[in-house]
Amino acid sequence: MFFVSNRNFVLRSTSGHSIRFERGVAISVPNAVKQEALEKGCIPCDEKGKMITSIDEIPSEPVSTRPQAPEDDATRAEEIVKAMAIIVKRNKPKEFSGPMPSALAISAELGWATDHKEARKVWEANRADLVGNGKGE
Numbered sequence: 066m067f068f069v070s071n072r073n074f075v076l077r078s079t080s081g082h083s084i085r086f087e088r089g090v091a092i093s094v095p096n097a098v099k100q101e102a103l104e105k106g107c108i109p110c111d112e113k114g115k116m117i118t119s120i121d122e123i124p125s126e127p128v129s130t131r132p133q134a135p136e137d138d139a140t141r142a143e144e145i146v147k148a149m150a151i152i153v154k155r156n157k158p159k160e161f162s163g164p165m166p167s168a169l170a171i172s173a174e175l176g177w178a179t180d181h182k183e184a185r186k187v188w189e190a191n192r193a194d195l196v197g198n199g200k201g202e
């Protein structure tokens with residue numbers, strides 16, 4: 066199925082897909098991502114960008130209530146820090162990978178996926194605040 070957006074952005078799906086939308090350009094979207102595209106305001110269309118006008122042609126899955134991953138890096142980092150603080154406070158060994166919370170535990174706390182590389186970058190920038198004066202490592 067094709068979708069068109071009224072703005073330029075990258076849809077980072079919870080299923081692992083990343084799709085770059087350009088304003089007014091029809092983009093083929095896998096079935097696993099079509100609900101998320103709808104939630105981001107994209108409109109179903111044909112391969113030429115003509116919008117689908119029949120309500121019967123629009124996917125009818127229920128709107129998801131799970132949190133959406135922020136699109137900008139600063140907001141993502143803020144949310145990751147909050148999740149890390151919760152995990153550090155809980156202090157369950159299974160939620161850590163070495164001295165820091167694991168990406169899996171952080172993702173579970175957030176409700177959207179992050180990876181080890183992104184988590185490590187945020188951890189290194191905020192470690193002192195999260196563990197307090199270097200204690201806990």
